[in-house]
Amino acid sequence: xxxxxxxxxxxxxxxxxxxxxxxxxxxxxxxxxxxxxxxxxxxxxxxxxxxxxxxxxxxxxxxxxxxxxxxxxxxxxxxxxxxxxxxxxxxxxxxxxxxxxxxxxxxxxxxxx
Amino acid sequence: xxxxxxxxxxxxxxxxxxxxxxxxxxxxxxxxxxxxxxxxxxxxxxxxxxxxxxxxxxxxxxxxxxxxxxxxxxxxxxxxxxxxxxxxxxxxxxxxxxxxxxxxxxxxxxxxx
Numbered sequence: 001x002x003x004x005x006x007x008x009x010x011x012x013x014x015x016x017x018x019x020x021x022x023x024x025x026x027x028x029x030x031x032x033x034x035x036x037x038x039x040x041x042x043x044x045x046x047x048x049x050x051x052x053x054x055x056x057x058x059x060x061x062x063x064x065x066x067x068x069x070x071x072x073x074x075x076x077x078x079x080x081x082x083x084x085x086x087x088x089x090x091x092x093x094x095x096x097x098x099x100x101x102x103x104x105x106x107x108x109x110x111x112x113x
Numbered sequence: 114x115x116x117x118x119x120x121x122x123x124x125x126x127x128x129x130x131x132x133x134x135x136x137x138x139x140x141x142x143x144x145x146x147x148x149x150x151x152x153x154x155x156x157x158x159x160x161x162x163x164x165x166x167x168x169x170x171x172x173x174x175x176x177x178x179x180x181x182x183x184x185x186x187x188x189x190x191x192x193x194x195x196x197x198x199x200x201x202x203x204x205x206x207x208x209x210x211x212x213x214x215x216x217x218x219x220x221x222x223x224x225x226x
Contacts, residue, residue: 004155006155031212031213033213033214035215040219040220041219041220042117042203042205042217042218042219042220043156043203043215043217044217045214045215045216048212048213048214088155088156090156090213092213101158101213101215102155103148103155103156103157104155105153105154105155106155
């Protein structure tokens with residue numbers, strides 16, 4: 001089936017460092033979303049992107065919808081210990097169909113105080 | 114508001130047993146869905162519903178049944194559990210049916226022996 005390639009798989013960083021992760025696909029997507037999952041909980045929506053080239057921020061988080069529509073990027077600035085978790089990208093090819101929402105395998109972020 | 118509530122949080126079954134995972138939301142969301150999460154994998158869609166009386170299959174529907182008799186509830190039934198169904202199950206809902214902006218429950222961890 002359709003896959004999203006999310007990288008890196010895991011990151012170990014020092015508190016205060018900036019973080020970058022990305023998600024790519026061989027297909028064009030109309031929607032890109034970024035979720036965060038903390039241990040023992042369900043994913044929580046961080047940012048939703050609906051337009052190619054769109055750049056959206058949520059506090060220290062910034063995400064971009066790639067111009068080619070085949071990728072998306074998430075940056076976290078000045079990381080803190082509570083940023084620890086798994087970050088998932090999700091993409092949808094066709095607007096109007098929830099059945100086409102596809103998730104990446106996640107990037108596990110560890111932050112050392 | 115309670116949001117999306119899943120029960121039980123943990124369950125152990127023997128192969129061949131049946132059970133129902135419950136999901137309820139109090140946000141008057143039309144869209145509800147079930148995902149499974151396996152180690153190293155992203156979230157995979159099992160079944161979804163865009164409103165009471167309407168359900169459809171996702172990526173991995175085999176071995177699971179759903180129904181949507183009310184807006185609030187969307188139970189997931191395992192008719193004859195198999196070890197391959199050992200997973201963490203997440204229910205998610207959305208006010209919109211076409212955006213991908215989901216509210217997730219806390220998850221139900223199922224082990225099939």
